[in-house]
Amino acid sequence: MRLSTALRIASIIIVAKAVLIGVVYWRRAEIVGRPLHIGADSWIGLVTIVARGLAIAGGVYVAARHYSRET
Numbered sequence: 001m002r003l004s005t006a007l008r009i010a011s012i013i014i015v016a017k018a019v020l021i022g023v024v025y026w027r028r029a030e031i032v033g034r035p036l037h038i039g040a041d042s043w044i045g046l047v048t049i050v051a052r053g054l055a056i057a058g059g060v061y062v063a064a065r066h067y068s069r070e071t
Contacts, residue, residue: 003063011056018049 022045029035 007056007060007063011053011060014056015049015053
């Protein structure tokens, strides 16, 4: 398996896990009776997820360019 393909699969899995964890956390808070409000912590989490996604996308881009030069 090429490195770029592996990084794409890993990025999809990481994003899916982050979304599912967020949905479960949000729903659990609503069930307990303490709904979540978008605050500073939520924005920090969102920025972190976006930064990780961009880093993985950059890695995929660099790996794809490096792989295409070798062949």
